[in-house]
Amino acid sequence: MDTSAPALSSTLFLDRVGEVVLCLNSTGLSWIPASIDPEETFCCQMMFHSEVETEIRFSDVYAVEFTGLGLINGHNSTEMYRFVVHGFQRGKNSTSPYVLSTYTFGHRDSHACQELFDQINACMKLQVGRPKNLLVFVHPKCGKGNGRKTWEVVAPLFSRAKVTTKVTVTQRAGHAYDILKSSTDRELRSFDGIIAVGGDGLFNEVLNGLLSSRHKAPYPPAPTRLNTTDVKDPLQLHVYEDSKNVSNSLTSHSDIFVETALKGEDREPLLSASESHGLATSEQESFCSDQSTAVSFPNDWLRLGIIPAGSTDAIVISTTGVRDPITSALHIILGKKISLDVAQVVRWKTTPSSIDTPSVRYAASFAGYGFYGDVIKESEKYRWMGPSRYDFTGTKVFLEHRAYEAEIGFLEAKAVDADDETLVAGTHQTRLPRRNPNKRVCLTKCSVCVGPTKSSQTLTNGSSCSSDGHAEDSRWLRSKGRFLSVGAAVISCRNERAPDGLVVDAHLSDGFLHLILVKDCPRPSYLWHLTKLTRRGSNPLDFSFVEHHKTQAFTFVANHDSSVWNLDGELFQACQVTVRACHGLINLFAAGPEA
């Protein structure tokens, strides 16, 4: 602890310890037993330290409470005036949850006690970025039906920390989406953050409710557009470069819009054609720029949070390292913040014969087709089984071994970092090397994600999607064939079944997607790939039938009526889509997994 700042010290009683000398400085509190001879302080502090904590930093304190007159354990004879310092201790390793700790101090003199309490409180107010007002959605039926109970466990932490919460227990699917979509920007601005108490599905609803009308960005290229254009001339195709190209792409996609916007009807509960704001018209843009309170994305202030209570909780595990409601609640109260890439999924066609208006969905962790979509679709029939339905339907869909004819176009990624494993130009070389011992796993203060905000340039031209300055010399490449699955991981997608996730070295905020194409192969080979997903340290992508591409965007076309996608575990019917990474589109109350 930094003791360079002037320290105040005072003698008082610590519950279960006895009389201590408490020192207070700008970084935190420390204490030593009062009975120790000052000359023996160091030695005794070491002994004392081995049994109980002797200090706590303000950054690890989430609340301080004045609790008035009462008994201090170990000093029963006299009642004292007391205050409680609420903090936490980090677990022994990166996957251990935070453990709550409390220190109750007592003083015989009420004035002295109050004065110390006020001084500690004044120091606590200097902690920046802690939220004061949160909007909370609780999914009562998530996971094993524990959503409400999970909130009851963490709610006292928020009230202790004097964080105001406005809580809505959802009544149905789409409830949180509707509330957020219909909230005015002024209402949203009254909150420092929005919390989902549930699984990845509730978080996905929150994400879509927020972004559906507030993320103003032109559409990425449609697959049909790519098919009619020379892929060797990518500059005509992508939309990421500058305002001139953005407006070009808007024009070109308006053409597509005109071609297709005849009588489409969206069957998804969360979307309707009229709600799609992917095509930001100049009228809409000028209207929004007039609104000083308008909430747009990305922004610096609004953070989203998740208290895990779902059946998979991949987003929480990938962003905090653990699946623990207390740890997540502490990340929120302490005001942790990381930015997160989001996949924007534009559906051009629902079925091969439908005539649709393009519609947009967002996914924070994963977008998957084939095996992944089929499992989600099938599992809806077995909702009564709870989370174990995924094992059952996973086995069922695996045994059916369906492969889908599809064509995928993806934007080639060029060397991103000098020491990044990504790619050299050339169709056959864009596959990531199958064995790479230098994988850089995304952890707290990740150097890949913590760099200068690559999306800042795009903020000024109205599009927040990834630019990175690499698009200029990138090309669209293709892969065509029969696929058992097509998956795009935005983040590692770690979960309890897949401890390394789908892509161990995917980053939370580097502006890239990891496109995983699993080609048709014998059933045992596919089983081996799936089995490797469940084993820590093994590489599930190390197969000749698996292609792995790091990309900013890809397009997908299939000609099946029953084409379904899995977006963060939610079903989305689509046979033609474009998916792109929106770099750092949202902020999360998290710090990344610890090393």
Ligand SMILES: Nc1ncnc2c1ncn2[C@@H]1O[C@H](COP(=O)(O)OP(=O)(O)OP(=O)(O)O)[C@@H](O)[C@H]1O
């Ligand atoms: N009160 C509610 N009743 C029914 N469904 C709801 C309710 N609130 C939210 N939902 C929906 O339930 C779905 C699953 O939510 P979530 O992922 O949070 O829980 P889960 O238990 O992890 O889900 P799943 O078991 O489907 O993976 C989401 O589509 C969400 O929109």
